Amino acid sequence: MTKATQYVHVEKPFHFRRGGVLQSMDIAYETWGTLNSGRSNAVMILTGISPSAHAASNELDEEEGWWEPMLGPGKPIDTNQHFVVCINSLGSCKGSTGPASIDPKTGEPYRLSFPEITIWDVAAAAQTVLDHLQINQLRAVVGPSMGGMSCLAWLHQNPGSARHFLGISTAACAEPFSIAIRSLQREAIVTDPNWHDGQYTAESWPENGMRLARKLGMISYRSAAEWRQRFGRKRQQRMKPRLYGMNYAVESYLENAARKFVPHYDPCCYVYLSRAMDWFDLEEECSDLAEALAPIQLQSACVIGVESDILFPLHQQKSIVDGLQANQINAALVTLPSKQGHDAFLVDYDRFKPAVARYFKAVMETES
Amino acid sequence: MTKATQYVHVEKPFHFRRGGVLQSMDIAYETWGTLNSGRSNAVMILTGISPSAHAASNELDEEEGWWEPMLGPGKPIDTNQHFVVCINSLGSCKGSTGPASIDPKTGEPYRLSFPEITIWDVAAAAQTVLDHLQINQLRAVVGPSMGGMSCLAWLHQNPGSARHFLGISTAACAEPFSIAIRSLQREAIVTDPNWHDGQYTAESWPENGMRLARKLGMISYRSAAEWRQRFGRKRQQRMKPRLYGMNYAVESYLENAARKFVPHYDPCCYVYLSRAMDWFDLEEECSDLAEALAPIQLQSACVIGVESDILFPLHQQKSIVDGLQANQINAALVTLPSKQGHDAFLVDYDRFKPAVARYFKAVMETES
Numbered sequence: 001m002t003k004a005t006q007y008v009h010v011e012k013p014f015h016f017r018r019g020g021v022l023q024s025m026d027i028a029y030e031t032w033g034t035l036n037s038g039r040s041n042a043v044m045i046l047t048g049i050s051p052s053a054h055a056a057s058n059e060l061d062e063e064e065g066w067w068e069p070m071l072g073p074g075k076p077i078d079t080n081q082h083f084v085v086c087i088n089s090l091g092s093c094k095g096s097t098g099p100a101s102i103d104p105k106t107g108e109p110y111r112l113s114f115p116e117i118t119i120w121d122v123a124a125a126a127q128t129v130l131d132h133l134q135i136n137q138l139r140a141v142v143g144p145s146m147g148g149m150s151c152l153a154w155l156h157q158n159p160g161s162a163r164h165f166l167g168i169s170t171a172a173c174a175e176p177f178s179i180a181i182r183s184l185q186r187e188a189i190v191t192d193p194n195w196h197d198g199q200y201t202a203e204s205w206p207e208n209g210m211r212l213a214r215k216l217g218m219i220s221y222r223s224a225a226e227w228r229q230r231f232g233r234k235r236q237q238r239m240k241p242r243l244y245g246m247n248y249a250v251e252s253y254l255e256n257a258a259r260k261f262v263p264h265y266d267p268c269c270y271v272y273l274s275r276a277m278d279w280f281d282l283e284e285e286c287s288d289l290a291e292a293l294a295p296i297q298l299q300s301a302c303v304i305g306v307e308s309d310i311l312f313p314l315h316q317q318k319s320i321v322d323g324l325q326a327n328q329i330n331a332a333l334v335t336l337p338s339k340q341g342h343d344a345f346l347v348d349y350d351r352f353k354p355a356v357a358r359y360f361k362a363v364m365e366t367e368s
Numbered sequence: 369m370t371k372a373t374q375y376v377h378v379e380k381p382f383h384f385r386r387g388g389v390l391q392s393m394d395i396a397y398e399t400w401g402t403l404n405s406g407r408s409n410a411v412m413i414l415t416g417i418s419p420s421a422h423a424a425s426n427e428l429d430e431e432e433g434w435w436e437p438m439l440g441p442g443k444p445i446d447t448n449q450h451f452v453v454c455i456n457s458l459g460s461c462k463g464s465t466g467p468a469s470i471d472p473k474t475g476e477p478y479r480l481s482f483p484e485i486t487i488w489d490v491a492a493a494a495q496t497v498l499d500h501l502q503i504n505q506l507r508a509v510v511g512p513s514m515g516g517m518s519c520l521a522w523l524h525q526n527p528g529s530a531r532h533f534l535g536i537s538t539a540a541c542a543e544p545f546s547i548a549i550r551s552l553q554r555e556a557i558v559t560d561p562n563w564h565d566g567q568y569t570a571e572s573w574p575e576n577g578m579r580l581a582r583k584l585g586m587i588s589y590r591s592a593a594e595w596r597q598r599f600g601r602k603r604q605q606r607m608k609p610r611l612y613g614m615n616y617a618v619e620s621y622l623e624n625a626a627r628k629f630v631p632h633y634d635p636c637c638y639v640y641l642s643r644a645m646d647w648f649d650l651e652e653e654c655s656d657l658a659e660a661l662a663p664i665q666l667q668s669a670c671v672i673g674v675e676s677d678i679l680f681p682l683h684q685q686k687s688i689v690d691g692l693q694a695n696q697i698n699a700a701l702v703t704l705p706s707k708q709g710h711d712a713f714l715v716d717y718d719r720f721k722p723a724v725a726r727y728f729k730a731v732m733e734t735e736s
Contacts, residue, residue: 116611176599176618177592183619184583186612191576193561208559215552216584224545224681231544233649243484243643244554250544251551275611281601310678313592 004030004061005053005088005095008132014125020115024104028088028095029053029129030061032071033079042135043077044162045086046126046154048145049273050265052094055086069349076357081364082139089150090125091117091273093266099198100266109268111198117272119146119280123154130161137161140363144168144345145312146273148303149280152296152320156282160297164363166356167303168345171316172289172323173281178311181220182274185213189267198268206267211258213270218257223308223341289319290326298324299366301331302359304345304352311342334359372398372429373421373456373463376500382493388483392472396456396463397421397497398429400439401447410503411445412530413454414494414522416513417641418633420462423454437717444725449732450507457518458493459485459641461634467566468634477636479566485640487514487648491522498529505529508731512536512713513680514641516671517648520664520688524650528665532731534724535671536713539684540657540691541649546679549588550642553581557635566636574635579626581638586625591676591709657687658694666692667734669699670727672713672720679710702727 007026014022030053035042045055045067056065056072071077077084091098091114099114115121130138141162143151148170155165174182192209194200227250234249241247246255283292301324305317317333324331336351338344345352375394382390398421403410413423413435424433424440439445445452459466459482467482483489498506509530511519516538523533542550560577562568595618602617609615614623651660669692673685685701692699704719706712713720 112611173601175592176595176601176616177587179601179616180583180587180595180618180622183612183616183622184580184587187583188556188580190612191580212552212556212559212580215548215555219545219548219552224543224678227544227548233541233544233547241647243480244551244558244639248544248547248551248646250548254548254551271612278616279609310592 004058006030007095008129010128014128016115017118017120018116022097022115025090025097025125026095026101027090027097027125027129030055030058030086032056032058032084033082035083035133035135039135040137040139041081041083042130042133042138043082043084043140043142044126044130044138045071045077045084046122046141046143046147046150047086047089048147049089049270049277050261051088052092053086053088055084066346069353070356076353076360077142078360081360085129085133085135087126087129089122089146089273091122091269091276093269096125098266099268099272111268114268114272117276119149119276120153120157122150122273122276123157126150126154127158137163139367140164140166140360142166142168143170145170145342146277149277152282152293153280155296155298159295163299163367165298165301166359167301167317167320168352169304169306169309169312169317169342170320171280171312172292172320173283173316174278175313175316178220179278181216181311182278185216186271186274188212188216189271195267200267205262207262210262210265210267210270214258214261215254218254220311221341221343223310223339225308226339226341229339289323293320293323294327296324296327296329298329298331300363301329302334302362303331304334304336304355306336306338306341306344306348308339309342309344372426374398375463376497378496382489382496384483385486385488386484390465390483393458393465393493394463394469395458395465395493395497398423398426398454400424400426400452401450403451403501403503407503408505408507409449409451410498410501410506411450411452411508411510412494412498412506413439413445413452414490414509414511414515414518415454415457416515417457417460417638417645418629419456420460421454421456423452434714437721438724444721444728445510446728449728453497453501453503455494455497457490457514457641459490459637459644461637464493466634467636467640479636482636482640485644487517487644488521488525490518490641490644491525494518494522495526505531507735508532508534508728510534510536511538513538513710514645517645520650520661521648523664523666524661527663531667531735533666533669534727535669535685535688536720537672537674537677537680537685537710538688539648539680540660540688541651541684542646543681543684546588547646549584549679550646553584554639554642556580556584557639563635568635573630575630578630578633578635578638582626582629583622586622588679589709589711591678591707593676594707594709597707657691661688661691662695664692664695664697666697666699668731669697670702670730671699672702672704672723674704674706674709674712674716676707677710677712
């Protein structure tokens, strides 16, 4: 991936929750800061569906990361204080083994022969990095969006292995509106004539399906209020308005977002991780979320949500906080009035930086 | 269409606002009730993008209409009191001339050779029915969704030709979020390999694109809150959850909605009317909406909106009412707390029937 990417090569069978096994795999990660001698200052970041492990620039890779303003010396997640590990999800195409990786048995990409992935598997794969780094207990786990789901699964699998948790615009289960959005994204991809049951090639990429999927993603990541202010009814390039195609600024915006994404994300990986989110339901075999969260041990938790988020709506962050509090965990809900919807944690830094900094300040006070 | 459908055959050139002309056309409509001797009790209904003129059953066609509970003897739009005319939009494929109609010059469907349609053209075409019926002034015009846009255009084109206006879940212009949704629907259709620049055939229908478009439509017509309550995380048919396809109840619901729609709506007509909504902007050449509404003359107006509507959000209904009031028109906003989003006027009759009945009761009081 980049010069800063490191890999854990796992050379023992990894069993997937829904069946299937990998005999070996790689999990990509990056780190910032220095692990202290007690190995007690580590912070793990698990990511949303699309980012790589390159959350921020560092000495080895000066390119801006996907969370550049949030992570670094003196920043809200202060790498002078924490040893930060960001882990690329199992199943992604950004370094970790996934459906786009070469199956050593065949010499071809796994594609649909890859085992079905759940959020629980993503969490278990992240743990292999912590094992490798010999970190027994994290100071904190941080997860925005799908990453928050992965954190909840990891906290469930590893009780007592983290002292603090920061969840951002995330959820303990997928709701039908979000399932519907993702279902349509997958349908656009797998009905692209180039999909070929996953046997697409670089020359016949399911580009159209991916473009539709990404545009629908953008619609669900942002908000009507933001676009009203930002685009209004602005026309594009004074072109004659046409029956279809680029006419309004918002249409060009979506097109640009798709063009930036489509060549760099594998369609199979997208389908797998998208469905993993649908399947995630922490309380599946419990009577309620409080019971489902009971195994989790933490000194504190903070969950940040955004009022305009339609994909991971605010009441989902509130229910995590309620469930943790029901288990006597010191948990707080932070509600931000951002207009930028689900994506606010990636763009509305004026609101997110202080909120994240405040939580880490509180964390450091309990640590001292 | 049905036995109850009537047609106005217009045998003179119809000029489109964006250019182009039809030498002749047909506009389909249905009626209920009896026109009084003063020809003063007529109510015109203009429709959303997909319905036909068959709003309700009548003697000639007993099949339920798309607004059956709303329209008939003793119902909120009481056909014992009003002579109701529902007009199928120009450009639709439900009886009125549109891109799916046969071009007499070629003997083939117009498809993309059809002139570009605006909401202003839909309104002007509706007027041909009123001319034919020799109705000079309507008691009221009623328009839900796109139909409300068409009513506003018609009221603008025909000042003083209606005494009352009931707009429902409608808007005076398209906002970028709705444009984005519709843009994606059109893109799904026109990138379907069967689209062939509009030269699809019954044997190679752009079915996949239409299915995606309809499903995205459903996502924008309903609300997350409704689906949370209605579907939750319910699985479908106890099938083994699959990577893609039908797994959750909400996915099967979307699939059923698409199957019911796709064979019965022409892709070209959909693209044309969808874009017509994007283009609609009553205040385009005005400094504000109040100025844009100034030509409209009415004795009263009522605009009903739904809190959970994401496609035609409540503030758009409010701005119509504000604009009418600024022009000294007795206008009221009615806000309904329905969970069923934009579609509430078609399904939440417990709330909509009393609201519509109340307005027509007020109308009849001013009429007596």
